[in-house]
Amino acid sequence: MKKIQSFLQTFKEKYKEYKRNRSNSRRFKAFYYSSKEDKRSDVAKIIDYVLIRIIIFFAVLLSVYLRGFTLYISVLASAMALTMYHIISIPIRNKRLMGYKKEKRKIIAHQRVYKEILNKTEEEMKEYMTKVFEKVGFANIQSIDNHHKSILLQASHNDNNILIGCYVYKNDFDVELKELKEFVCQLTAYDIKKGIIVTTSDFTHDCNVFIEHLSENYRLLLLNKDKLLNIIETTEMLPPEEEIDEAIENQISKKKKNWSRYKTAALSSKKIKGYFLLTIYLSIAAFYTPYTVYYMIFAGITMFLALTTFIIDYNNKRKIQEDKIEVQDLFQSL
Incomplete structure (x- = not known):
């Protein structure tokens, strides 16, 4: 037991x-x-x-x-x-x-x-990307240069020197071939043969074609937004479950607000006259078409909407009036 x-x-x-x-x-x-x-x-x-x-x-x-x-x-x-x-x-x-x-x-x-x-400052972004690459096996990560929306890092991986370029762009602004060629020039300047270019957006088609025809002396890895987020996921740097729940709750709440907005618009007091006139039109038109049943069904629906909207509007006005009377009575007791 x-x-x-x-x-x-x-x-x-x-x-x-x-x-x-x-x-x-x-x-x-x-x-x-x-x-x-x-x-x-x-x-x-x-x-x-x-x-x-x-x-x-x-x-x-x-x-x-x-x-x-x-x-x-x-x-x-x-x-x-x-x-x-x-x-x-x-x-x-x-x-x-x-x-x-x-x-x-x-x-x-x-x-x-x-x-x-996207909301991180240059310094915060540099620290964040350093942490990401450290978690995937890179070591001796050092910041070489910082520019607006771009960060240049140097690191070692499997006994190889790696140059890492980070470009913080929005979705509608891709990394272009000009920037890719500039990064190759930096590889030459630092005498490094391998590099990684990371972006929070994507690369143009010309960039991908350029990588395919790049000299065998250089090896470049392009990481766009999706690949970067997948790497971050493997490093267990995603938000905790509580924050994800909060974000989902927020989206559900916004969806409910949108539904309430549509409901308010559909049952607005300004629609009563329109629903009523549409009901009359459908009822009369039903006798002059071969689809009498369908017209009468829709006439019934619009009449129901008209009555529902009228009742809701009446109750709202009555509630407003009751609130006014309650406020007046409240101050009369002084």
Whole structure:
């Protein structure tokens, strides 16, 4: 009995810890599932989820019933099939969710790191890049030269002298061939044969072509924004989980604000007249078209929007009036 109680207590503590972790909340799960390709709203996803199960239930029901079985047996078989489908789909959904979660949190972490890099001063950027390269095996890193948006470092790696050029640009400004040739000249000036050029943006096509035809005496490695962020990820310099949760929470909050803005615009008191006139137009037009049912359905929708908007506007005005009266009564008691 004590073992059972101990197990239940342990399970209860783990469950509470799981609930406290907001990265496992429904809001965060919905965020992980969201993507640019999937334009469905949360309500639409729920409807799809329910419809799939309804289709499965009735498909099995008809299939079994048409084979000559009783309705009771058909319903039982449909319920069992639906239950089996649900049980099998749970680990598949969880596995898919873990993949989405990992990818989304990685993207958020990379965005946060990238934003922090762009906001660093030259001195901060020099220290940061020194730390990054030290963590991937470079040693004796020294700063040679600093310019606006560019830093030049010298380091050693596997007994080789390496020249490292760092260009802090935004996404819309790529490193050009002119800057690449200048870096090669610096390699020659310092008598170094190997170099790495890092940028927070990307390289032009001509830069990549130039690297392919570069003399065998020199070896250059180009690291664009994506490669740099992947290196930072391997060095475990990404933001902690709490900061990633905060960033995700902020994005969810902004999405809710946008939805509230659209809702306010759709139910604005200025739309009441428009909804009402549209209802009249659709109701009259329904008798002059072969699509009478569809027109009447849309007329009903617009009438519902008109009434809903009127009720919301009435309640808002009444609340404002009540607040005014409450304020007046408050000062009358003095």
